[in-house]
Amino acid sequence: MAEAHQAVAFQFTVTPDGIDLQLCHEALRQIYLSGLHSWKKRFIRFKNGMLTGVYPGSPGGFMVVVVSYMSYNKYNQLDPSLGLIAKLGQHLPIRLVATCRLTLIMMYKIVGGVLVGTGLWVTIIMIMRNVLKCLLSWHGWMHARHGSVSLSTRLWMLFVKVFSGRKPMLYSFQNSLPRLPVPSIKDTCSRYLESVRPLMDDEQYERMKGLTKDFEKNLGPRLQWYLKLKSWWASNYVSDWWEEYIYLRGRGPIMVNSNYYAMDFLYVFPTSIQAARAGNAIHAIMLYRRKLDRAQIKPLMLLHTIPMCSAQYERMFNTSRVPGVDTDTLQHMNESKHIAVYHKGRFYKVWMFYDGRLLLPREIEQQMERILADPSEPMPGEEMLAALTAGDRTPWAKARETYFSRGKNKQSLDAIEKAAFFVTLDDTEQRYDTNNPVKSLDSYAKSLLHGKCYDRWFDKTFNLIVFKNGTMGLNAEHSWADAPIIGHLWEHVLSMDPVKLGYNEDGHCRGQTHPNLPGPQRLQWDIPSECTEVIQSSLTVARTLADDVDCHIIPFSDFGKGLIKRCRTSPDAFIQIALQLAHYRDKGKFCLTYEASMTRLFREGRTETVRSCTIETCAFVRSMIRDETERLKLLKVAAEKHQNMYRLAMTGEGIDRHLFCLYVVSKYLGEDSPFLKEVLSEPWRLSTSQTPLQQVELFDLVKHPEYVSSGGGFGPVADDGYGVSYIIVGENLINFHISSKHSSPETDSHRFGANIRQAMLDLLDLFQIDKKDMK
Template sequence: MAEAHQAVAFQFTVSPDGIDLQLSHEALRQVYLSGLHSWKKKFIRFKNGIMSGVYPGSAPGYMLVLAGYMGRARYAQLDPSLGLFSKAGKYIPVSRYMSLDTQRTVGGIIVGTGLWVAIIFTMRSVLRSLLSWHGWMTERHGRISWKTRVWLVLVKIFSGIQTPTLYSFQTSLPSLPLPSVKNTMRRYLESVRPLLDDEEYKRMQELALDFQKNLGPKLQWYLTLKSLWATNYVSDWWEEYIYLRGRGPIMVNSNYYATDFLYLFPTHIQSARAGNAIHSIMLYRRKLDRAQLKPLYAIANTVPVCSAQWERLFNTSRIPGLESDTIQHVSNSRHIVVYHRGRYFKVGMFYDGRLLLPREIEQQMQRIIADTSEPQPGEEKLAALTAGNRVPWACARDAYLRQGKNRQSLDAVEKAAFFVTLDDTEQRHDLKNPVQSLRNYGKSLQHGKCYDRWFDKSFNLIVYKNGTMGLNAEHSWADAPIIVHLWEQVLAMDIEMSYTADGHCKGQPHRNLPGPQRLQWNIPSECQSMISNSLAVAQALADDVDSHIIPFEDFGKGLIKKCRTSPDAFIQIALQLAHYKDKGKFCLTYEASMTRLFREGRTETVRSCTVETCNFVRAMISNETREKKLDLLKQAAEKHQQLYRLAMTGQGIDRHLFCLYVVSKYLGLDSPFLSEVLSEPWRLSTSQTPVQQLELFDLVKHPEHATTGGGFGPVADDGYGVAYIIVGEKLINFHISCKHSSPETDAQRFGNHIRQAMLDMLALFQLDPKALKMVVSGSCGELWLRS
């Protein structure tokens, strides 16, 4: 289908009269426009690089400093060059080429520029020191101390007057601090105390104290050296050893998903929904390339967070290796790859020197859907290689997919801006059957058929036959807040662009638009056998996943705030109560927290199962008085907020322990303490999906714009994975996962326990659910974008 539309730049024939050369003016025009677009993009990137490089300096600031310096020198009748050229004249015959006045002017410009650069570096150093202070996180809402007020003013002043871009603050962010071994040991023992009996705790205490006294200081010395040398002492090792060196499937185990609107169905036409979504994603990429995205802040427009993870959002793919994978990122990509009914299509995103419009992208998607050609041998289930174990995928890729036309097709997939699946199933939130419909929807986004998503791409856009859509994202290159920021804008733009009355994208199809290009594969039988083996592994993993999604509509953060409790702490304590009711015991609990207050920061662990929380749970199970339960709940919430603040400010324990373990392996030293700590299973893994751009959706006027959030697979075979999103004031969505193969877990049962735990905890406060007056409380840290 598509090959007939491919343009060629010239044609020629050979005859007795010589060579007859026929140029295609349309093809040459497209070559010219493509080159023009490329050079414009290079210029914009160069300009933005300069602007970010000199931030918080600016062109007006430079002119002001230069004019002030030159004016001051002339007023005082001083040499503005400070004798620069007179000293240089001893070695270089400057006077032959410049007069004395010219030398002074040029020298003054050089000295003034040096002064401007010195001011920039001073401002950066002061700003970095200011951002290293985190006392603002303990302030109560509406009760900011004078110290914090002065600090906020200073941060504003030293952030400069220039409007910052996404990467402006990168060089001003502080480095992640390295905790002491003593503090880490103390807080580790505190975290495991509720999980161990007296004898087990005493043994662990002896191991920790021995490590603190003997091996710990030696490992800490190397880690201190790295923290002084590297930008971030954790992130590179975390990416390498936690993600890229994993040899098991990344599907379910690592990749995560994001969902569509919960109640809104903008169009039933698959190609139209894809048209608007793909165009929106490409517009977002253009903003990213031009540095037009605003930086994110912990406190509104004051305390910036690291933006480094945005760099690999597009044009990125994970490449399998025998021992370790790598991340391949190309600077630019002008196409996407679309999968439909077992076929792969390369679709250019630009024509006539511009981005395709939504209706034109819909036209391309409809051409793919209308294509009746059959998959080539081995093509349909090729992507199962990305869903299975990594070593067979690496072997198959090197042996069979890096030669001939397979190489060109594989490059098209791996270097695409992103991957799109036009799914041939229908998914949606069915109000008549909410439990099963949401379960099917979540599992489809999480793993699909195991061969209809390219799990190695930075993200897959999945558009279903009935117009519902979602994302599946690879985890190694970045964390969930980056994908969520993109997804929020895509959904908001989808509402803004809207559709025609009959469900199509607005606009007109393009008469001369070349069609999609069908990718060609030559997959031998040996490779097809490897595909079948990978598919069997992936299918067994997918079939074992139990999923349950709860739109919890009984109450939201509005009533939780009336309880004068942090919404996140409230939910985490409810999860502990639900888990105890589900299994009759406590477990090591992982809650993800971001460390993006620091340069190249990613995540840290909040160990949510604390002594205080366990005391509250036991009180809820027993016949303690309501007042006693409330008091214990307050203690548990305060402890949770303290742990969260420590994690966000670089004082967590798990990343430190991880890095100490890596150093021990490099040195060839065995530590019984570290080996035991790093092997402890996280039977309850939790994460809050961040809502970062509240201004995009007015849920008061349009409650149908609520999203479902996203989810991930369980970390332990006998544990639960729980993702949750706080949507507006009245809705909290939970995504629960576990494995059917474990007799201890059941996703729907655990979901019922969560719902009941939330209601039981709210009942302690004896509030009127119909109350409209809001009492906002909590710390400034609650304004954080949670990961």
């Protein structure tokens, strides 16, 4: 194993002739290049901060406004200082020569013109921002029928483009996004009752109706007042409480329960060389980080016009979740020049820069090869150390404080927590096998979700996992951001890896190795036996949880969104209704269903819940079970209802985040609400989420639909429920990721998968469209 290059900047010895000073020029050169890189990065951040701060204004706009203003004043013989210059001129000393006096007055005019012009420029910017914020607060465009745009919407989009400025950077629109509105108590309570009606009998519903009305009349308005106050003061009344109470205060394991995964290509295998695949992937990720630091990533725009919030990108890199006894915290570093790597029980620190530049793919592959070739054994307690991040949070917090707060353990832990991200060079092989598709995909999903429970650092924002045969994937922590953010990064990596970066004919990264590149640094640990016992205890908890997870992946290729659109139905609504039909066939009953929707049309927005088990959907499902007539009509009504609920969730009119925040306020006030307590304790036995393909321009889905991620998944939310994630790939493929628990007699992921497939086919049959027409 090549240990870290120990470059000593200088050495000195005291001799009878004085001090003998020897400088190492290579070390000083590296120090100089490192400092230069840091200062360049600071300058870029400062410049981008300035540009974002004045957006939609620009330096060019500033010059135009100031020069135009001063030219107008000069032409019309106006005084830009409104008489102030004349008064100053009267007080100038008489002894000054006339020309000097005129020069000073001219200077005052220029300065006055610049100051007033600057004020005018800032005023224009503020007007444009506030007009844009008002425009973005209108969501009537969402209610237009798909494929048709009304004249009012066209005019609105034109005004949005006019006031949006030119060439926006990632964070340019943050100050122009509206705040998330607080729904009225009456609307939330009414929609809540509507959502639970199909899940309750008459007696249960009347009881819940009484609790709801009492809350709406008595405690609700008081809690609403505090929530309104917060919405006026904070940039988002939900996000900080959601992050803290839903994620960071959870004391159970985040592995399976919170973390989620993203898969590689399903049918494409760019190389079977593990180090080479890691080299290209790590380089692509670092390029993405550089674009992120420079705010060069384009903000996501719906319909290429409507900006979405970019706040979640800020903590993607150099961030780690730090355990606490009562609550965790997110530790973010502004800069990190290394990554942490795990292989066969050993941890390494690998520098990503040399000679003042980012390592090239072949050089990163070279570093990975050194790690793979290292014959050394793990230190005592090192191999399963990461199991601490997979178990309960409180034991990990106490162990961190006791055993990792000083000495070499602290230095090594810092190297991991302050790394740009974490990489696992997995010693197993995972891949889609056409001869055994079910078992191979299920094994692949479980490996990404939890692995061996000690070979991923679950506290890092994300882990890049590269398997022995070159397949790869991600495991992401959830508190810092939602899945579309990590999905944006993953799309960038997959689009660059096989095409833009590529491999040589022998499967290695393109380029040459570096003869003088310092090797990875093996992290050192001194783990006492007491800490080893805590590690083993956390590992036992994690393995029990991991072994209980039942994962199943379905590449559904019978048809895709192309055929669904021909049915004039929303693909998401179609799939959600199919899931309801499949669940009823699977369990013989309906359940409270969670579908994640984004609220990033608002500043610092994250997610909202779409309660997709509606009265209309249940009516359709019953018609299918009983083989009744007018099923197609009921299906269309259910799809329209789902679309309307999705619109409400996206535009801040959802119910679950509002009820959650009301509950938090009630706890702060020490008020006990039977209504809120019951609402917040209801289990989500079917939790669903769509993985959107956000950067379609990066992939040629017509010629190469296989060159896109096969999506990702997450663990079941309820012990007796299902977790379902799906990704619509191109026009003819939908991948489903299903999870449940073996310990529940009510669930079986494979059985549910078969029901989903049949439900999809049954829904399509109602439209009587021949699938052959699509080929």
